[in-house]
Amino acid sequence: MRSSALFLFVALCACGNLSNEDVAFLEAIPQKEALQVQVPNSALTAQPSCALGPAAFFQSAKQTGDDINQGVSGLLELVDTIRAQPPTARDTDSRTWGPFPDQSHPGFQTQVQMVRQVDATGTPWRWDYSISEAPPGGAFLAVVEGTFFGAQAKSGTGRITLHFERSVQLGIAKATDPKFPMRIFYDLGDDPRTISLDLTEGEGFGVPSFDYSYEGFLDGHGQFAFAVAGGNGCTTEVTTQFTAAGAGKDSFHVRCGPFVSAEAHQCWDANACLSFIDDPLAATAACNGVKPCLLGNAASCPGL
Amino acid sequence: MKTGFALCVAAMMAAFPALAERRFALIVGDAKGGVGTRPLRYAERDARRIHSILVRLGGVRPEDARLLTGASADEVLAALASLKAPIAAAKANGEETVLIVYYSGHAKDGELRLGDTLLPMTELRDLLKDAPADVRIGLIDSCQSGAIVRAKGVRTAPAFDVQKAQAAATRPRGLVLIASSSADEESQESDELSASFFTHYLASGLLGDADASGDGKVTLAEAYAYAYARTVGETAETRAGAQHPVYLYDLGGAGDVVLTDLSPRGVLLFPASDEGVYVVLDNSRRAVAEVAKARGGSRRIALARGDYTVKKRDGDGLLIGSFTVDEQPVEVADNRLVRRPLSDDPQKGVTGPRYSLRLSGGGQFFFDSAARNGLFPPAALAGLETAARDDLGHSLAWGLDLSLGGGSATLRLPGVAPIDERFFEVSGGASLWRDFDLTDTFTASVGARVAFIYLARSFPDRSELQNQNFFTFTPGLQAMLSWQFSNRFSALVRGRLNYLFYNVDGAQNLGYAEFAAGVEYAF
Numbered sequence: 001m002r003s004s005a006l007f008l009f010v011a012l013c014a015c016g017n018l019s020n021e022d023v024a025f026l027e028a029i030p031q032k033e034a035l036q037v038q039v040p041n042s043a044l045t046a047q048p049s050c051a052l053g054p055a056a057f058f059q060s061a062k063q064t065g066d067d068i069n070q071g072v073s074g075l076l077e078l079v080d081t082i083r084a085q086p087p088t089a090r091d092t093d094s095r096t097w098g099p100f101p102d103q104s105h106p107g108f109q110t111q112v113q114m115v116r117q118v119d120a121t122g123t124p125w126r127w128d129y130s131i132s133e134a135p136p137g138g139a140f141l142a143v144v145e146g147t148f149f150g151a152q153a154k155s156g157t158g159r160i161t162l163h164f165e166r167s168v169q170l171g172i173a174k175a176t177d178p179k180f181p182m183r184i185f186y187d188l189g190d191d192p193r194t195i196s197l198d199l200t201e202g203e204g205f206g207v208p209s210f211d212y213s214y215e216g217f218l219d220g221h222g223q224f225a226f227a228v229a230g231g232n233g234c235t236t237e238v239t240t241q242f243t244a245a246g247a248g249k250d251s252f253h254v255r256c257g258p259f260v261s262a263e264a265h266q267c268w269d270a271n272a273c274l275s276f277i278d279d280p281l282a283a284t285a286a287c288n289g290v291k292p293c294l295l296g297n298a299a300s301c302p303g304l
Numbered sequence: 305m306k307t308g309f310a311l312c313v314a315a316m317m318a319a320f321p322a323l324a325e326r327r328f329a330l331i332v333g334d335a336k337g338g339v340g341t342r343p344l345r346y347a348e349r350d351a352r353r354i355h356s357i358l359v360r361l362g363g364v365r366p367e368d369a370r371l372l373t374g375a376s377a378d379e380v381l382a383a384l385a386s387l388k389a390p391i392a393a394a395k396a397n398g399e400e401t402v403l404i405v406y407y408s409g410h411a412k413d414g415e416l417r418l419g420d421t422l423l424p425m426t427e428l429r430d431l432l433k434d435a436p437a438d439v440r441i442g443l444i445d446s447c448q449s450g451a452i453v454r455a456k457g458v459r460t461a462p463a464f465d466v467q468k469a470q471a472a473a474t475r476p477r478g479l480v481l482i483a484s485s486s487a488d489e490e491s492q493e494s495d496e497l498s499a500s501f502f503t504h505y506l507a508s509g510l511l512g513d514a515d516a517s518g519d520g521k522v523t524l525a526e527a528y529a530y531a532y533a534r535t536v537g538e539t540a541e542t543r544a545g546a547q548h549p550v551y552l553y554d555l556g557g558a559g560d561v562v563l564t565d566l567s568p569r570g571v572l573l574f575p576a577s578d579e580g581v582y583v584v585l586d587n588s589r590r591a592v593a594e595v596a597k598a599r600g601g602s603r604r605i606a607l608a609r610g611d612y613t614v615k616k617r618d619g620d621g622l623l624i625g626s627f628t629v630d631e632q633p634v635e636v637a638d639n640r641l642v643r644r645p646l647s648d649d650p651q652k653g654v655t656g657p658r659y660s661l662r663l664s665g666g667g668q669f670f671f672d673s674a675a676r677n678g679l680f681p682p683a684a685l686a687g688l689e690t691a692a693r694d695d696l697g698h699s700l701a702w703g704l705d706l707s708l709g710g711g712s713a714t715l716r717l718p719g720v721a722p723i724d725e726r727f728f729e730v731s732g733g734a735s736l737w738r739d740f741d742l743t744d745t746f747t748a749s750v751g752a753r754v755a756f757i758y759l760a761r762s763f764p765d766r767s768e769l770q771n772q773n774f775f776t777f778t779p780g781l782q783a784m785l786s787w788q789f790s791n792r793f794s795a796l797v798r799g800r801l802n803y804l805f806y807n808v809d810g811a812q813n814l815g816y817a818e819f820a821a822g823v824e825y826a827f
Contacts (some may be wrong), residue, residue: 013756013775013776014776014806015774016759016774016776017774017808018679018761018772018774018806019772019808020678020679020809021809022809023723024716027720028719031768083770085770086772090809103701121718123718124718124719152556157822
């Protein structure tokens with residue numbers, strides 16, 4: 001009896017958040033910075049005196065990338081909330097944070113749940129997590145669901161579904177956010193790190209439909225490709241490659257049904273000024289509608 | 305009877321023409337008694353008290369007094385030998401000489417124990433017997449000290465038999481030995497008195513309470529009679545039983561020896577109209593004298609200048625007053641004392657504990673390798689501790705400690721790049737232990753401790769990871785070895801085994817060890 005009382009006394013007095021396992025769980029959640037598209041800032045600093053005009057597509061791609069980053073951050077910053085406080089409940093292979101007030105959305109409650117699976121050696125290999133929001137008096141809806149394979153998010157593979165349709169339903173979405181789920185696939189374990197965004201179910205981030213893949217190398221150069229479905233039945237596929245300094249080149253492939261297809265190429269320098277245009281359909285403004293349009297020096301294109 | 309004797313001796317003393325007299329004293333106090341003994345708490349204080357009284361009231365010039373504490377037998381013998389020449393010189397000048405040797409310390413099997421050295425009582429007695437002084441007085445306050453007078457026969461009597469001396473026509477010459485207990489008794493110390501019983505009452509008597517004749521002088525006979533009566537009376541109810549001082553009296557000539565002269569000093573005067581037992585406390589609230597008087601006779605207690613507190617038990621309360629002793633007598637009448645409850649006893653909490661302070665440095669090591677991985681890494685600790693001995697009885701001591709520590713470590717998780725961390729730790733606890741004297745200078749201690757521990761860690765290279773902390777209580781056991789290398793300083797090494805209940809990543813029972821080395825300073 002006395003020993004039980006002593007044990008109870010000691011147990012009641014043992015308190016704190018000193019936990020290696022908590023660190024392990026947090027390590028499996030990607031930081032929003034890790035999932036952001038890194039497009040050189042040169043796209044925003046193009047000079048008006050460009051001889052062939054500014055690299056408009058690249059500039060729009062930069063803007064699109066920033067919008068995507070903002071949308072992703074809007075949901076993943078919820079993760080920062082749980083990093084700031086210890087789990088509410090701990091189990092051997094799960095953690096729960098919250099519910100607690102969502103500081104960004106007054107009256108809302110946030111709850112984060114993580115479950116992991118370990119192999120025979122006890123090493124975690126899969127993590128599933130969800131971030132849920134509940135309006136005042138309402139039920140929780142998962143606005144982020146993710147799965148991560150590995151042990152450390154900054155060097156593993158995972159997928160995240162951002163349920164914009166639910167954030168819209170909850171009334172916490174931004175104006176430019178899509179109205180349907182966006183899926184992110186990422187592999188941060190290699191060079192280049194790759195991030196793919198699947199936003200093909202409808203309009204979002206200012207584009208009607210969007211399928212995006214990004215490769216970012218450690219030295220700063222990279223590429224991304226995306227396809228935009230236009231309202232005229234044509235789809236424009238764009239592949240953009242850029243250097244760390246901001247110079248780069250685009251390839252456009254326009255498809256309008258099964259019979260109409262055209263390709264165009266652009267290069268630009270570190271100031272986002274076009275240095276070479278090969279545009280048979282003269283869609284580029286500098287062509288002034290003269291077909292075929294071949295301007296500038298192909299040798300100026302960066303070797304990517 | 306005693307009063308009549310004292311008056312008779314005093315009258316004879318007065319009949320002698322005043323002669324120049326010079327007094328010498330060797331006062332020895334030693335708390336340590338070697339292997340198998342526990343240090344005495346008040347032996348050295350007793351020695352200092354007697355030294356102070358003899359120099360202030362006993363006519364011993366400071367340069368003629370030798371005060372030794374913690375000395376070896378050889379050093380005592382050397383000090384005694386060093387007095388031979390000045391005694392001989394004084395005698396050559398025609399001065400009467402008196403040698404007083406006082407010892408407070410351990411004794412056993414007929415030997416005084418001075419640390420690890422031994423001084424046979426028979427040797428000390430023979431040295432006194434052969435010393436050149438006209439009067440040699442030995443005052444031995446130690447266990448079984450009555451052995452020093454055994455060879456000459458011992459009487460456990462309250463007064464000297466000086467009938468032969470009274471009939472003689474010369475001044476006293478010879479040897480007097482007074483022992484605090486008989487040959488088969490222990491001499492006891494008192495925490496309440498902060499002294500041994502015998503020395504406390506001897507000192508009280510010398511300060512004036514033994515002046516039965518009221519002539520302002522305390523003679524050897526008066527001092528002994530007083531110390532005997534009070535010691536026997538006050539030890540009668542102790543666990544060790546009554547302690548009986550004994551004496552050997554081998555004085556030729558006539559009269560008694562005046563040990564202290566109260567007349568020219570600042571005194572506390574206890575008037576004849578009051579009665580009871582008064583305790584005089586000094587500034588540190590330790591007893592410096594007692595006065596036990598009946599109504600009808602006054603008492604003078606000669607004290608050094610200073611502030612004193614006088615208390616007297618009065619029914620279920622205390623009478624307490626504060627007095628300043630200067631050159632003029634200060635009357636301590638009951639009507640100048642203030643009645644207080646017993647809980648206001650100024651001596652309360654004064655007696656007993658011996659405090660010390662420790663500084664230590666060391667480390668901490670968890671036995672479980674998983675726990676050492678980031679949670680409780682090996683840490684360096686620096687600590688400050690207090691210790692109180694002889695406070696709880698049963699040879700138990702207690703202490704409080706506080707340690708700070710920390711360091712750097714690396715957290716390794718499966719599949720995750722190593723994460724650097726810095727950690728900080730605060731630990732504090734209360735300990736209870738028992739000391740075991742291995743030798744005169746080495747002491748082993750074994751005990752238990754209950755502590756709290758607070759740990760905090762941060763990840764300097766990972767700003768997204770929040771700081772973490774943990775607090776709990778940790779019971780444990782401890783063992784210590786200390787080596788006293790000077791009067792107040794000891795070096796120590798200590799080990800602790802602790803239990804820690806960790807419950808964040810599941811319930812875990814963890815054990816860890818702490819090792820430390822340090823220095824202890826005894827107040």
